Amino acid sequence: MTAQPPEPTPRPVPSGELRASHDDREAVVEQLRDAAAEGRIDLDELDSRLEQALTSKTYGELALLTADLPKPPSSAAENLPPLVLKGGMYGASRGPGRWEVPGHVIAHAGVGGVSIYFTRVECRLAEVVVEAYGETSGVTIVIPDGWATDTTGMAPGFGGLKDKTTPDRLPGTPLIRLTGSGGMAGVVIRHPNKRERRKLDGNATRD
Structure with missing residues (x-):
């Protein structure tokens, strides 16, 4: 039998x-x-952009229509109290569904670990500070493609910091400013993996 060529990786x-x-x-x-x-x-440009917005199929097409406009006020999100996640014995997570993102997120991994998914949120903040402490079991942070991160304020600790994100930032997306310490188990920040992307694509189709 002739060997079949391997299927291309999606x-x-x-x-x-x-x-x-x-x-x-x-x-x-x-x-x-x-x-x-x-x-x-002006009104002519408004009509043109509205028509394009209503027929846009992707996030990228929509982003182009507002790239030259200031971001809308986000006072409600800015006034939200910090979100505190404590892994404790059994772990804690936020997402991967939709949730309201405050300007400050604090994650203590504890023994169970903490996972934070920004993949389905709508965040109008220019910057979100994520204060992560890897402690015993580590913290994992997943951000969409097109979001960028600044890890210069993060102390790697014994477990270290793994930044697997790309620097390409889309207009209108927040910067994730990572602070804290890797602790014993470390902190990982990355974009969605293949399994998570499949779930995201399925959710987008149903929207």
């Missing part, structure tokens, strides 16, 4: 190519209407 889908939902399109439509009301774009 190409990871950048977040800009992920399918946009009705809510994603409506958020951009609202931002465009606010920009027109403030005199930032």
Whole structure:
């Protein structure tokens, strides 16, 4: 028998190519209407951008329509209290569903470990501080493609820091500023793996 060639490995889908939902399109439509009301774009340009927004299929197409506009106010998110996650004995996680992101997240891994997924959130903050302590079992942070991270304020500790993210940052996305210490087990920050991407693609199709 002739050996069959191996199937090609699926190409990871950048977040800009992920399918946009009705809510994603409506958020951009609202931002465009606010920009027109403030005199930032004229009515002809508003009509053109609204038409493109309503027919956009991906996050990247939507991002282009608002790339030259200031981000909308995010006072509600900025006023949220810090989110504190404690792994304790059994572990703790936030996500991978939708949740409201405050400006400050604190994670203590403890014995059970902590996982934080930003993959399905809508965050209008310019910056989110994630204070992570790897302690005994470690902290894992997963951010979408197109989000960037600054790890210069992180002490690696014995367990170290593994930054598997790319520096490519899409307009309108927050910077994750990582602080804290790797502790014994370390801290990992990365983009979604293949299994997580498949789940994200399935959720986007159902939106």
